[in-house]
Amino acid sequence: xxxxxxxxxxxxxxxxxxxxxxxxxxxxxxxxxxxxxxxxxxxxxxxxxxxxxxxxxxxxxxxxxxxxxxxxxxxxxxxxxxxxxxxxxxxxxxxxxxxxxxxxxxxxxxxxxxxxxxxxxxxxxxxxxxxxxxxxxxxxxxxxxxxxxxxxxxxxxxxxxxxxxxxxxxxxxxxxxxxxxxxxxxxxxxxxxxxxxxxxxxxxxxxxxxxxxxxxxxxxxxxxxxxxxxxxxxxxxxxxxxxxxxxxxxxxxxxxxxxxxxxxxxxxxxxxxxxxxxxxxxxxxxxxxxxxxxxxxxxxxxxxxxxxxxxxxxxxxxxxxxxxxxxxxxxxxxxxxxxxxxxxxxxxxxxxxxxxxxxxxxxxxxxxxxxxxxxxxxxxxxxxxxxxxxxxxxxxxxxxxxxxxxxxxxxxxxxxxxxxxxxxxxxxxxxxxxxxxxxxxxxxxxxxxxx
Numbered sequence: 380x381x382x383x384x385x386x387x388x389x390x391x392x393x394x395x396x397x398x399x400x401x402x403x404x405x406x407x408x409x410x411x412x413x414x415x416x417x418x419x420x421x422x423x424x425x426x427x428x429x430x431x432x433x434x435x436x437x438x439x440x441x442x443x444x445x446x447x448x449x450x451x452x453x454x455x456x457x458x459x460x461x462x463x464x465x466x467x468x469x470x471x472x473x474x475x476x477x478x479x480x481x482x483x484x485x486x487x488x489x490x491x492x493x494x495x496x497x498x499x500x501x502x503x504x505x506x507x508x509x510x511x512x513x514x515x516x517x518x519x520x521x522x523x524x525x526x527x528x529x530x531x532x533x534x535x536x537x538x539x540x541x542x543x544x545x546x547x548x549x550x551x552x553x554x555x556x557x558x559x560x561x562x563x564x565x566x567x568x569x570x571x572x573x574x575x576x577x578x579x580x581x582x583x584x585x586x587x588x589x590x591x592x593x594x595x596x597x598x599x600x601x602x603x604x605x606x607x608x609x610x611x612x613x614x615x616x617x618x619x620x621x622x623x624x625x626x627x628x629x630x631x632x633x634x635x636x637x638x639x640x641x642x643x644x645x646x647x648x649x650x651x652x653x654x655x656x657x658x659x660x661x662x663x664x665x666x667x668x669x670x671x672x673x674x675x676x677x678x679x680x681x682x683x684x685x686x687x688x689x690x691x692x693x694x695x696x697x698x699x700x701x702x703x704x705x706x707x708x709x710x711x712x713x714x715x716x717x718x719x720x721x722x723x724x725x726x727x728x729x730x731x732x733x734x735x736x737x738x739x740x741x742x743x744x745x746x747x748x749x750x751x752x753x754x755x756x757x758x759x760x761x762x763x764x765x766x767x768x769x770x771x772x773x774x775x776x777x778x779x780x781x782x783x784x785x786x787x788x789x790x791x792x793x794x795x796x797x798x799x800x801x802x803x804x805x806x807x808x809x810x811x812x813x814x815x816x817x818x819x820x821x822x823x824x825x826x827x828x829x830x
Contacts, residue, residue: 425473426480430502432466436525437506440703442560444508446474446521455560457697457704475519478512485606499526499588499604509564509590526590533569537705537758541712541742542566542691546574549625551688551713552645554667556657561693562706563654564590564630570652571628575600580625585615587630598626616640620647629653635670642679645686659746659769660690660711661730664721677724684721687713694746694767696759705758707749707767709734712741731769747774754778 432452436444441454448471452463479487481500490496495513500523502508509524533543545553553570555563568591571582575598582598587605594600601622602608609615612629613636619627620640632638632653645651657663664683671679690711695704711717711734720726720733737743750764751774761778768774 422476422480425476428466429473429477430504432463433502433506433508433523433525434504435463442525444521444523444525446477446523447515448474448518448520457701458695471518474521478519478521481510481512483607489606496606497587498606499590507590507592509588524590527565530568530572530591530593531565533573536562536566536569538566538569538691538708539710539742539744541689541710541744542708543570543573544742545689545691545712546570546577546650548650548688550645550648550650550686552641552683552686553650553652553688554655554663554690555652555693556655556659556663556690557693558656558658561695562704563693566691566693566706567628567630567652567654568593571600571626572596574598574626574650578625581623582626582628583619583622583624584628585609585612585619585630586628587612612637613640616644620644620649624649626650626652631655632667632670635672638667638670638679642682642686646682650688657692659692659709660734661727663690663692664727664730668724680722680724684713684718687721689713692746696753696763696767699758699760705753707746707753707759707764708744709746709749710742710744712737712743714741745769750774751777 429446429452433444436452436454439454439456441456443455445453445455445460446469447453449468450462451466451468454461454463478490481498482490482496486496486498490512495511498510498512500508500510506528507526509526511522513520513522555567555570557563571584572591572593574580575582575593575596577597579597580599582593582600584593584600584602585605586602588607589602589604593602603615605611605615609618612631612633616627616629616637617640620643627641627644627649629637629641629651630653632641632655641651641653655663655666657666667683668676668679690709692709694707696707697703698705711730713721714737717730717733717737720730731745734743735745735748738748746767746769750759750768753759754761754764765771765774
């Protein structure tokens with residue numbers, strides 16, 4: 380099952396195949412149960428069915444797949460959870476066999492000691508997935524993020540050009556931020572591939588796990604996966620400084636040690652790109668500083684003030700035409716004025732205003748400004764924009780044609796309209812998605828899952 384597989388123990392041929400039944404199984408236990416002993420034929424059947432489910436997820440445009448004991452597979456499509464109706468509820472044995480089959484020896488040991496593990500899975504029929512295997516109520520569960528087959532071109536992401544312009548810097552720190560599912564990894568990959576296509580340099584990535592696989596274009600790209608090629612972000616990042624890198628990508632900054640080394644790498648002339656789970660630019664600055672103990676926080680501000688190139692925060696909204704998602708972005712560029720605000724904690728409250736007034740010539744934009752533009756272009760619905768706004772009351776005033784500050788209101792922009800009723804079903808592929816998770820026969824419709 381792909382390049383990361385092959386860790387499961389060989390099963391005995393004579394074992395019963397009843398363990399692969401899809402119905403409910405044994406009661407929960409306090410620790411991951413031992414791998415069930417089933418026949419090779421039964422194991423192959425489990426994997427082929429779930430691989431087919433994953434193929435259907437790609438066909439239906441799902442971003443995530445959730446596998447839980449007692450439920451059929453659940454897809455997230457355009458932000459909504461939908462249940463696959465033509466697959467019966469998953470049994471503990473089926474999920475455990477499928478999960479353990481993805482793991483190498485190190486990953487299995489980690490799962491057995493910590494009860495969760497991150498890994499990448501390459502399906503036999505093509506397609507890559509970022510997987511978190513975890514234990515819940517004594518059973519194995521999986522959350523799988525669908526990785527596009529190719530690194531997307533930046534031009535296809537509907538992101539402003541100032542985001543791409545950040546990669547013109549040969550040194551500094553670029554942070555891509557947002558909540559889970561905001562498209563951080565996709566943006567990061569697109570920026571790296573733009574560098575890969577434009578510059579002859581050495582790019583080192585440190586990921587947990589590897590999602591997009593880059594092919595060398597003008598650059599040489601080396602990708603290292605936590606738990607497979609290296610032990611930790613901090614260890615790999617420290618080693619990367621001795622590998623003649625020009626560009627270093629850290630999949631996620633999770634601790635103060637990794638942050639310290641990232642700042643050091645940017646200070647010593649490297650371009651460092653990474654992600655943080657933060658809501659906006661101000662939250663990102665506060666999160667970075669809070670990683671450090673109190674006596675080091677001012678020094679961290681000074682360091683970041685000198686090495687930060689920019690912060691790009693993202694939020695995904697449903698398109699008004701129903702054709703996928705579109706990003707709203709907040710872009711902070713580290714200008715001389717912004718550097719002063721970053722260094723002085725007493726002036727943190729001025730950062731958002733500096734972003735809003737920094738459009739020309741720097742290309743900065745706040746979330747609310749980005750949302751107004753999306754509304755004016757009729758790419759999103761008013762109620763969706765309002766839900767994502769930093770200052771919802773200001774966005775509402777803007778939509779009513781009220782001028783605030785220096786904003787220029789376009790009188791052609793109409794107030795928000797009531798959300799149109801969505802189609803209950805569309806004909807797509809082989810699998811049917813159900814509202815209530817009941818087991819039904821094969822059909823061809825897709826329906827929204829009830830909250």
